[in-house]
Amino acid sequence: MINKKTYEITSCDDVELNIKRESKLEFKLWFDDAKEVKALVFINQGLGTDCNDPYLDFVARDLIKNLDIAIVGVNYHCIGNRPQTGSSFYLDDIDKLILSESCKAINLELPLEVKDINNYEKMSEVFHFVNQNLARRKFEGKxxxxxxxxLHVSLQPSKNEYQNFGIMQAQDLINALLFIKANPPFKISGGGDLAIIMIGTSHGGYLSHLAAKIAPWLIDGVIDNSSGAKFPWRVVGFGKEIDFMQYAEFSTFDFFHHINTHCSTKTFWTSNKEAKNFFSPARRKIRNILEEDHLIIQSKYANTKYVSYFSVKDQYLSLEEKRILYKEFRDLNFDACLYEISEKDIDHKFIKDLNHGMGIPTKLLIKKELPTLLDKILLDNKKDFKEKSISYPSEDLIYTFSEENNRISLKIIKK
Incomplete structure (x- = not known):
């Protein structure tokens, strides 16, 4: 019988920003209690979805019927940073300044002081007022x-979280993994160690690669669709400090027809070089998958196997960076395969188009790639690395990730 269990555990604090975490880590585990499990497969959700998605439940149950696997979905830190996953809108000081100056520029007097917009209702009232005023002026030919x-608005993620981006999220994946390994509710095939495979599309694929970077002794395989080799820093949330129209996370006319609403997630990172929470080159480097010196260090644990799909016309992320990354993987003796998808590959079933993600259904991607990858992993026999720690020099900092007491810890020291 297929079971689904939901867990809440203590995961990690924010070591980089020295913030104690308030929220628990939630994750879900699907398994068949009549089977011996060979592999633990993580399906890592991208932006705009979480592990409460009914489609994930459908995919997990369908795959478990035919494969000797258990499946994990993790509501990692700040996964609730879109309206459909529980975020809410608000105006911070920069948003209020943008609103004030933009309205002054068109001689539009607001119905209340910008400083008094301190909740969603007031924000909504003001934006409706502005939208209606613009509509009237257009009608009058003005x-x-x-x-x-x-205009710009900020997103407050669910659970009162914020955008750390990448590091805490990958730690959450690893902590869910280590908890399950220490407390498996299923039988493990042959009484040995589980194969661990991370799967994801876009941001979910990026986190799959990042989890393999910070704990390479744990991750045996990665199946990826359309993740970036280097992360676009605008998604960290502070791009509006530089240019809110160019570096917001996304923009939309869906809310107001006469206002292009630019949106970014709440973050404590800043572009201000004088601030203690400056998002420095070191912070960027540790989050990149494509960093040659980091890849050389990771290759000492070169057991992770990689499969990735990427459109030659991806509109958001760089194919050239992904090519370089996978060439680096192969040069460092990783088993790594990158499929560059072009017009000739469109079959309208598996590959639907050449946009970001290519319309590839998660279920079909897993069915196509997982059995072969799992066979390779099981044939190789899982290595037991005695040293379960890795250090990455990153500009003026050294990041050290270690497995301790069934959790992944992070220590950062200055060089």
Whole structure:
């Protein structure tokens, strides 16, 4: 019988920003209690979805029927940073400044002081007022019919979280993994060690690669669709400090027809070099998968096998960086395969188009790649690395990730 269990555990604090975490880590585990399990497979959700998604439940149950695996879905730190996963809108000081100056520029007096917009209801009232005023001016011929106002709002993630980006999220994946390994509710095939495979699309694929970077002795395989080799720093949330129209996480006309609403997630990182929470080159480097000196260090544990799909026309991320990454993997003796998808590969079933993600269904991707990858992993026999720690020099800092007491810990020291 297929079981689904939900767990809440203590995971990690924010070592980089020295913030004690308030929230528990939630994850779900699917398994068949009549089977011996050979592999623990993580399906890592991307932006806009979480492990409460009914499609994930459907995929997990369908795969477990035919494969001797257990499946994990993790609501990692800040996964709730989109409206559909529980975030809410608010205006921070920068958003209020943008609103004030933008309205002054078109001689629009707001119905209340910007400093008094301290909740969603007031924010919504003001934005509706602005939108209606713009519509009226267009009707009266005072504004060009194609005119719109650019404004910015912030997203408050669920659980009162914030965007750390990458590091805490990958630690969450590893901590869920180590908890299950220490407390398996199923029988492990042959009484040996489980094969561990991380799977994801876009941000979920990026986190799969990052988990393998910070704990390479644990991760045996990665199946990826359309993740970046280097992360786009605008998704960390502070891009509006530089140019809110160019570096917001996303923008939309869905809320107001005459306002292009630019949105970014709440973060404590900043572009201010004088601030203690400056997102320095060291912070960027540790989050990149494509860093040659880091890959050389990771290759000492070169047991992770990689399979990735990437569109030659991806509109968001760099194919060239992904090519370089997978060449580096192969040069360092990783088993790594990158499929560059072009027009000839579109079959409207597996590959639907050449946009980011290519419309590849998660279930079909797993069915196509998982059996072969799992066979390779099981044939190689899982290595038991005595040293379960890895250190990455990153500009002026050294990041050290260690497995201790069934959790992954992070220590950062200055060089």
């Amino acid at each position: 504004l060009n019919p194609n005119y719109f106002l650019n």
